[in-house]
Amino acid sequence: MTTLTVNGIETTLDVPPRTHLADALRETLGLTGTHLGCEHGVCGACTVELDGSPARACIAFAAACAGAVVRTIEGFEYDSVMAELRAAFTAHHALQCGYCTPGMLITARDIVLRIPGADEARVRRELAGNLCRCTGYQGIVDAILAVLAARRG
Amino acid sequence: MADGGSGKGVGARLPRKEDDRFLRGKGRFVADIRIPGMREVAFLRGPIAHARIGAITVPEAHRAAVFTASDLTDVAPIRAYSGLKGFRRSDQPVLATGKVRHVGEAVAMIVAATRAEAEDIAGLIDIAWEPLPALVDMAEARATTTRVHEEWPDNIVLETFVDDDLSDIAATAPIVIRRSLRTARQCMSPIEGRGVVAEWDGRLDQLVMWSSAQMPHITRSGLSECLGLDHGQIRVISPDVGGGFGYKGILLPEEVALGWLARRIGAPVRWIEDRFEQLSANANCREHAYELTAYADGEGTLLALDCEAMVDAGAYSSYPFSACLEAAQIASILPGPYRFGRYRCRTFSVATNKPPILPYRGVARTGVCYAIETVMDAIAEATGIDIETVRQRNLVRSEEMPYTNVTNKVFDSGDYPEALRRAAAALDIPTLRAQQASETGPVRTGVGLSIFCEQGAHGTAVYHGWGIPMVPGHEQAQARLTPDGVLELRIGAHSHGQGMETSLAQVAHTILGINPAAVRLVHGDTALTPYSTGTWGSRSAVMSGGAVAAACETLAKRIAAIGAHLLQAEAGSVRVEDGSVVAPGGASVTLREVAHTWYRAPQLLPRDVDPAGLDVTAGYKPLSDGGTFSYAAHACAVTVDTETGFVTLGRYVIAEDGGVCLNPMIVDGQVLGGTAQGIGTALYEEMPYDGEAQPLAASLADYLLPGAGEIPRIAIEHMETPSPLTRFGQKGIGESGAIGPPAAIANAVNDALRPLGARVDALPITPRRILEALARAGR
Numbered sequence A: 001m002t003t004l005t006v007n008g009i010e011t012t013l014d015v016p017p018r019t020h021l022a023d024a025l026r027e028t029l030g031l032t033g034t035h036l037g038c039e040h041g042v043c044g045a046c047t048v049e050l051d052g053s054p055a056r057a058c059i060a061f062a063a064a065c066a067g068a069v070v071r072t073i074e075g076f077e078y079d080s081v082m083a084e085l086r087a088a089f090t091a092h093h094a095l096q097c098g099y100c101t102p103g104m105l106i107t108a109r110d111i112v113l114r115i116p117g118a119d120e121a122r123v124r125r126e127l128a129g130n131l132c133r134c135t136g137y138q139g140i141v142d143a144i145l146a147v148l149a150a151r152r153g
Numbered sequence B: 001m002a003d004g005g006s007g008k009g010v011g012a013r014l015p016r017k018e019d020d021r022f023l024r025g026k027g028r029f030v031a032d033i034r035i036p037g038m039r040e041v042a043f044l045r046g047p048i049a050h051a052r053i054g055a056i057t058v059p060e061a062h063r064a065a066v067f068t069a070s071d072l073t074d075v076a077p078i079r080a081y082s083g084l085k086g087f088r089r090s091d092q093p094v095l096a097t098g099k100v101r102h103v104g105e106a107v108a109m110i111v112a113a114t115r116a117e118a119e120d121i122a123g124l125i126d127i128a129w130e131p132l133p134a135l136v137d138m139a140e141a142r143a144t145t146t147r148v149h150e151e152w153p154d155n156i157v158l159e160t161f162v163d164d165d166l167s168d169i170a171a172t173a174p175i176v177i178r179r180s181l182r183t184a185r186q187c188m189s190p191i192e193g194r195g196v197v198a199e200w201d202g203r204l205d206q207l208v209m210w211s212s213a214q215m216p217h218i219t220r221s222g223l224s225e226c227l228g229l230d231h232g233q234i235r236v237i238s239p240d241v242g243g244g245f246g247y248k249g250i251l252l253p254e255e256v257a258l259g260w261l262a263r264r265i266g267a268p269v270r271w272i273e274d275r276f277e278q279l280s281a282n283a284n285c286r287e288h289a290y291e292l293t294a295y296a297d298g299e300g301t302l303l304a305l306d307c308e309a310m311v312d313a314g315a316y317s318s319y320p321f322s323a324c325l326e327a328a329q330i331a332s333i334l335p336g337p338y339r340f341g342r343y344r345c346r347t348f349s350v351a352t353n354k355p356p357i358l359p360y361r362g363v364a365r366t367g368v369c370y371a372i373e374t375v376m377d378a379i380a381e382a383t384g385i386d387i388e389t390v391r392q393r394n395l396v397r398s399e400e401m402p403y404t405n406v407t408n409k410v411f412d413s414g415d416y417p418e419a420l421r422r423a424a425a426a427l428d429i430p431t432l433r434a435q436q437a438s439e440t441g442p443v444r445t446g447v448g449l450s451i452f453c454e455q456g457a458h459g460t461a462v463y464h465g466w467g468i469p470m471v472p473g474h475e476q477a478q479a480r481l482t483p484d485g486v487l488e489l490r491i492g493a494h495s496h497g498q499g500m501e502t503s504l505a506q507v508a509h510t511i512l513g514i515n516p517a518a519v520r521l522v523h524g525d526t527a528l529t530p531y532s533t534g535t536w537g538s539r540s541a542v543m544s545g546g547a548v549a550a551a552c553e554t555l556a557k558r559i560a561a562i563g564a565h566l567l568q569a570e571a572g573s574v575r576v577e578d579g580s581v582v583a584p585g586g587a588s589v590t591l592r593e594v595a596h597t598w599y600r601a602p603q604l605l606p607r608d609v610d611p612a613g614l615d616v617t618a619g620y621k622p623l624s625d626g627g628t629f630s631y632a633a634h635a636c637a638v639t640v641d642t643e644t645g646f647v648t649l650g651r652y653v654i655a656e657d658g659g660v661c662l663n664p665m666i667v668d669g670q671v672l673g674g675t676a677q678g679i680g681t682a683l684y685e686e687m688p689y690d691g692e693a694q695p696l697a698a699s700l701a702d703y704l705l706p707g708a709g710e711i712p713r714i715a716i717e718h719m720e721t722p723s724p725l726t727r728f729g730q731k732g733i734g735e736s737g738a739i740g741p742p743a744a745i746a747n748a749v750n751d752a753l754r755p756l757g758a759r760v761d762a763l764p765i766t767p768r769r770i771l772e773a774l775a776r777a778g779r
Ligand code: FES
Pocket: A035, A036, A037, A038, A039, A040, A041, A042, A043, A044, A045, A046, A047, A056, A057, A058, A059
């Protein structure tokens, strides 16, 4: 039994020790907005917020997350920074199939809050852990830069 | 702009309707589907590339959970034959039968409560393998007595020959170029893999299958052939698809297996491909080898081209495209956008012990563009003419359009020289040449160009010629006004990121004036949509766009007739615009009122109303089956660090022409995304195999997909030459971006290496290949 907070709700998971956090979120809690692209910790599709920072849910064991505070894409429904990013992602055509998008948004939100002065090169470097096969990244980078610029005023 | 100024029709950069659900994590992909009682499937895949399967021993406790070929006696193998003369037929068993022919071929299907438990059981199954020599290289496979398919006389799937006696030119041409080029085997790598959920509906006597598929109707036809069910007993639903690029344009053995299993065990079943399966069992595209001889005159005019090409077709012929399309297409499209008149080309599709080849975005085009553009740079080098001028001398010119080339392709429209001029001008080659002239250190600048045209949306005549199981005909669409005036569009093609929910709503807006927000696209479900070969071959904007327009035009007439009656106006005098029917005096009724009248107040209808109502099915074909030809020129600068072998991309410019764009923002997105894939082909992506045909890149840490840091900002220059063949002048362009980069980047790298006497003749251009080339040059 592992107790953790998921999207603001204290939750007890009863999953086998080998279950990774992404499977627990998806299969046990029905939070299918967290996607799996590699389960090797490379593609970033499974990125969630874990204790305030982006983390790969495919290489964290659920049983090791006791006491953790986890936020998935579903948990950002009313988040104002995420709302800005969503609008910018649409305006800059930053998604095609949408599969990488939840992980991309969680990383993007972290960039926006953590590095308010980030320029294009920095944004690209920070995105190194999130693969997108559809967009060629330009729309994603532009969307993040637009939110950064708007927040700088 | 064709959108009439509303900002919402054809030609508008309308934000996408589908974005919202993905941005909130509400997309529904196949792995998100839950059915009560659903069981999980894992496949036991052969660990050896070529081996006979001896006794399969399953522990007693797990017998009921394990299924092998001997259980699937009522399942026919997958058969994808081509009608091309000399094509060698082979069947692909759904589960390996007798022997395995590539690493990762499924041998047993295991069902359990969870995937992990199914994999545990797979680990307990013992198979007595009798290894056979593995064919890993296509040249070697042509020479050996080992057979991928024992009943064949050799390992050649198909040989094609475009014949011409070039000896007169060979004897006199002042310039003769020879090149041997190779491209690597790649894995298409959508971020979402494949996946299948299957359920047998006993009430309807119907198999219901959810699959991450580009071509659900073709999947259904294939399932029908393999499972012996009629089409009415099969419903295929393709939910949101997390990228395709060709990887999901296939009937999967796993689909057939799960379809059979769901019925057999009477429970819903699910299989979700993991990345290891994808990489180890399905690196299935792009591996070409070229032997090129080109003849040119002293002015740089290409006189003739002679080519022998091989494609590693892998072990089986995949449904529906078959194992020979790639090589056969090489022969027909190698001449590219150029106007030379003499051509000889021999191609071989060679069977090996590798995964069966599938057409990846661009299909053969990426390889042939690399080949012909390498030749162009070689002519430039031999003649001392600059790289832009040598191409300009050979390109088909706009005043020659429509142009029939040496392989009888009919280029529909465009200005190829202008695209090249724009891309080259935007790159600013003189400044880069000055930079090069000043370089003496280890870091060298290179400049590269490529230009190509892309046949898209080609139809019946072309595919009938290939003789494969799938021949596209008229594309159909349905347009239906609901009682409250919402427009439902139904198409048989499917989106895997192309944004058709938006672009087809724009088409409807252009015809009916209806707000795109009031248009819903229904696609990806064979029970709800008209038959279609699906989304492949850069065809949906042309084919589904044309079909939706045709359906909306007929619907507009029926709406006008009812509207005129309600307005007490002459039937022919009203206009349908802005979501209303408008009489000459300005009086109007909304589409909603018209729809309400048809469905809920029929007493108000005219007596001669069309009884077919507000529900239209229409079919569409372009004026010619030969396809549209979009085109693009790519121009790039690179720097090569000759000490480390690392390549850094500098400025990258694309001048492209896809005719009239339904939504230019979406087209840009396709070009940018395709270009990133092309950069992967050029510099990073390769599935190496060892001498036993074992794949050596088993995770995304070994198989390198380009990330945001590897892709430079790409500048796009737009041109817009309408196609004379299509409804709005649109051309197929979805694959375009993936075609040009390897050629342009390879030319740029070799331009940088030229002063050092080195040249790389293989893709991807890795640091190792660059350092080896420098070492060969004595550097
Ligand atoms: S699924 Fe976790 S990093 Fe790819």
